[in-house]
Amino acid sequence: MTLTQDLAASAGNLPTAPPASSAAPGKLTDLFQLGLDAPICLTWELTYACNLSCVHCLSSSGRRDPRELTTQECKQVIDTLERMQVFYVNIGGGEPTVRPDFWELVDYATAHHVGVKFSTNGVKITPEVAARLAASDYVDVQISLDGATAEVNDAVRGPGSYATAMRAMENLHAAGFRGFKLSVVMTRQNIPQLAAFKDIADRYGAQLRLTRLRPSGRGADVWRELHPTAQQQRELYDWLVAHGEQVLTGDSFFHLSAYGSALPGLNLCGAGRVVCLIDPVGDVYACPFAIHENFLAGNIRNDGGFQAVWRDSPLFASLRAPDTGGACRSCGFYDSCRGGCMAAKFFTGLPLDGPDPECVQGYGESALASVPSSSAPKPSVDHSHRTVPVTISRRRPPSHDCDESPLAGFAAQ
Amino acid sequence: MSTDTTRFDLDRPWRVDPRVSMRPEPFGALLYHFGTRRLSFLKNQRVLAVVRSLADHPSARAACTAAGVTEAELPAYARALSALAESDMISERTVV
Numbered sequence: 001m002t003l004t005q006d007l008a009a010s011a012g013n014l015p016t017a018p019p020a021s022s023a024a025p026g027k028l029t030d031l032f033q034l035g036l037d038a039p040i041c042l043t044w045e046l047t048y049a050c051n052l053s054c055v056h057c058l059s060s061s062g063r064r065d066p067r068e069l070t071t072q073e074c075k076q077v078i079d080t081l082e083r084m085q086v087f088y089v090n091i092g093g094g095e096p097t098v099r100p101d102f103w104e105l106v107d108y109a110t111a112h113h114v115g116v117k118f119s120t121n122g123v124k125i126t127p128e129v130a131a132r133l134a135a136s137d138y139v140d141v142q143i144s145l146d147g148a149t150a151e152v153n154d155a156v157r158g159p160g161s162y163a164t165a166m167r168a169m170e171n172l173h174a175a176g177f178r179g180f181k182l183s184v185v186m187t188r189q190n191i192p193q194l195a196a197f198k199d200i201a202d203r204y205g206a207q208l209r210l211t212r213l214r215p216s217g218r219g220a221d222v223w224r225e226l227h228p229t230a231q232q233q234r235e236l237y238d239w240l241v242a243h244g245e246q247v248l249t250g251d252s253f254f255h256l257s258a259y260g261s262a263l264p265g266l267n268l269c270g271a272g273r274v275v276c277l278i279d280p281v282g283d284v285y286a287c288p289f290a291i292h293e294n295f296l297a298g299n300i301r302n303d304g305g306f307q308a309v310w311r312d313s314p315l316f317a318s319l320r321a322p323d324t325g326g327a328c329r330s331c332g333f334y335d336s337c338r339g340g341c342m343a344a345k346f347f348t349g350l351p352l353d354g355p356d357p358e359c360v361q362g363y364g365e366s367a368l369a370s371v372p373s374s375s376a377p378k379p380s381v382d383h384s385h386r387t388v389p390v391t392i393s394r395r396r397p398p399s400h401d402c403d404e405s406p407l408a409g410f411a412a413q
Numbered sequence: 414m415s416t417d418t419t420r421f422d423l424d425r426p427w428r429v430d431p432r433v434s435m436r437p438e439p440f441g442a443l444l445y446h447f448g449t450r451r452l453s454f455l456k457n458q459r460v461l462a463v464v465r466s467l468a469d470h471p472s473a474r475a476a477c478t479a480a481g482v483t484e485a486e487l488p489a490y491a492r493a494l495s496a497l498a499e500s501d502m503i504s505e506r507t508v509v
Contacts, residue, residue, distance in 0.1 A: 036438055040452065085436040087445035087452075113434065115447055137432065137447050 032266060035273045035320035038084035038310065043288040044278045046074070046102065047094040048383035051123050054146075054157045056185065056226060058289055059279070060217040061094040062385035068280040071101040073301070077278065078105070080306045081114045088115030090142075092288070094280065094383075097124035110138035119144055119183065121161060122168025130168075130175035142181040142209065143168050148196035152189050156226070173204040181248065182206040185213050186236060187226040194239050198247075209248040210240070212255075215347040215357075216289040217379055223348070224373075233360060234259065255340035255356045258333035268338055272297065272319035276310065279381075284309045286319055289343035293380045326353025333361060340364075349376035421495035423477075423487075428468040428506040437461065444502050453502055460493055467503060 049064035050057075069077070081089065089109065096102055097120050109116050117140040125133075125141070133139055143165050147153030150162035172180050182201045184190065190197075201208040215223035228236060237256040240247060240263055251265040266274070271287035278284055282300040285291055297316050298309035310316065328339045340356025348357045349371040355363035429435065432448045441455040442464075455461045462480040463473075470476040477490050497503045 036443075038436070040443065085434065087434055087436070087443075087447075115445075115450075140450060 032270070032274050033268060033320070033322065035316070038086050038307075039276055040086075040274045041088050041090060042081075042086060042276050042278065043090045043092060044077070045092050045094060045280050045288070046096040046105070047099050047280050049098050050093055050095040050121075051098065052095065052121055052158045052161055053385050053387075054161075054218070055222050056146075056156060056187075056213060056217075056219040057384075058214055058216040058219055059092075059094070059291055060379055060382040060384050063383045064094075065281055065383060069282050069300075071104065073282070074101070074105050075108055077282075077300055077306060078109050078112050078114055080300075081109075082112040084307055084310070086114060088117060088140075091116055091118040093119075095121055095123060106139060110136060116140070117142060117181075120168070121157070122165045125168035125171050127171045127175065130171035130177060133172065133180075134175040134177035140180065141172065141177070142183045143172075143206070144183050144185075145197075145200075146185050146187065147190050148193035148200060152193065155189070156187065169200075169204040169206060172206075178205045180204075180206050181209045183209045183211065186210055186228060187213055188228050188232060189226070191228055191232045191236055194236070198243075207246075207248060209250065210236075210253075211250050212252040212341070212344075214289040214341065214343050215376075216343050217291065217382075218384060220347050220376065220379065227358065230360070230362070230365075233358060237263075237360075252341075255337045255344075255358060256360060258337040258360045262336060267336070269340075269342055271295070271342055272313075272316040276316075278306065284313070286315065287343060289341070290346065291379055291381050292346070292377060294346070294377070295343075324353070326351070328353070328355055328363075331355075331361065331363070347376055347379075349373070421473075421491060421498050422505075423474040423491055423494075424472045426467075426471055426506045427473050427476075427494070427498075427503050429464060430501055430504050433502050435461075435465070444497075446500070446502055449501055451500055451502075453497060453500060455493075460490065463490060463494070464497070464503065468506065 050061040119142040145165045153162040254267040277288040284297045286295040297313035300306045357364040442461045444453040
């Protein structure tokens with residue numbers, strides 16, 4: 001590499017990337033495109049169990065899977081991440097804090113130099129827990145809230161979930177935890193509340209994090225009603241530009257970069273290149289939004305564990321190969337948006353080498369119109385709470401003697 | 414982030430912040446600061462060698478020289494170190 005005046009670039013909060021001062025932002029992106037020896041960070045969903053049933057849950061969570069990793073297996077994963085020098089993991093679920101060994105695993109990770117940021121709906125963030133969290137440099141917390149009012153939030157996340165999240169933030173704030181994250185999935189219903197979300201974050205000393213709604217998991221069922229309108233996308237982009245690095249995005253809005261200047265961050269799909277997902281049963285997927293067999297790279301229970309999956313999986317190798325741009329190649333904005341989000345295309349039934357369904361140039365909308373919604377692939381994993389009420393059956397009269405007793409009809413000798 | 418180098422003194426002793434984790438990569442290295450939760454990149458092997466050896470030298474200038482940085486290249490390295498200092502990845506160490 002030639003010597004530029006920019007030998008070191010700062011990247012802001014993970015997993016975002018080079019700031020405006022970078023002399024050659026494109027260059028690093030190109031390097032990342034080819035993948036890293038280890039992920040920068042990865043998402044690890046510890047359980048499919050959840051006390052909530054959010055309508056847009058990207059992992060279709062609800063019920064625990066009996067095959068979930070044991071405490072010992074989780075510790076082995078952490079040992080591997082330490083060896084690979086993965087700086088930190090984003091722990092999620094389901095609701096990760098409902099695992100009885102959750103705090104044990106957090107302590108084990110931080111003792112082994114793997115930082116932890118975990119996402120929670122706040123259900124277990126008591127004043128005692130908040131005090132403990134505030135004392136560690138190596139643990140960060142992300143509270144999920146999808147409406148700045150109970151009305152908007154609870155319609156998506158369920159009754160009482162707004163109050164739970166607010167109480168958790170109050171506890172964190174009172175314990176002196178500064179800079180925890182308030183994480184919001186942007187929808188048609190909450191984009192008018194952008195300023196209100198910022199106020200809530202400021203009130204609790206939190207940092208606002210806005211992410212994109214994906215048609216993943218149960219999100220596929222509600223995406224058409226919940227995803228922002230074209231006009232709202234523009235409003236969101238302008239708001240993000242105005243707030244710069246103060247507001248985190250997890251790099252999830254890089255498809256909006258085609259409006260003009262790039263948003264802070266990597267502006268590339270990191271799937272299998274700089275990020276991936278380990279799910280509760282040890283399956284490794286290219287990205288947290290792509291829980292489908294087509295994006296399954298391997299399982300950490302197999303020989304070689306996570307490291308072998310990251311380095312040797314043929315799926316990841318193909319994701320790291322230079323992409324051609326496909327149908328988007330002739331578009332003048334391809335260098336900005338890079339075709340958008342793989343998972344968003346896949347779960348809306350669009351080809352992976354074409355436009356994003358929310359392409360700001362409008363190509364996604366016309367592509368969607370030509371795809372029957374029934375052709376979109378269904379998630380291959382579903383742990384949703386069963387919504388059909390289970391009724392305890394009452395004894396019905398036997399329709400046949402043998403229903404009562406196999407010996408019915410045999411007279412005692 | 415400013416590229417102002419007036420705050421960076423090449424002739425002072427420096428070190429990598431103890432809360433920083435450094436991971437070599439083919440293009441240089443990734444640095445992650447657990448306190449600020451920020452990520453930085455080192456874009457080549459030589460700047461990595463400089464940063465790694467800061468604590469072993471009486472000054473940042475000496476660390477650069479030992480890593481083979483020429484006089485002509487020095488300003489670029491000073492700017493890189495300055496950026497790292499501004500994001501708290503490296504800090505001045507007190508000489509005993």
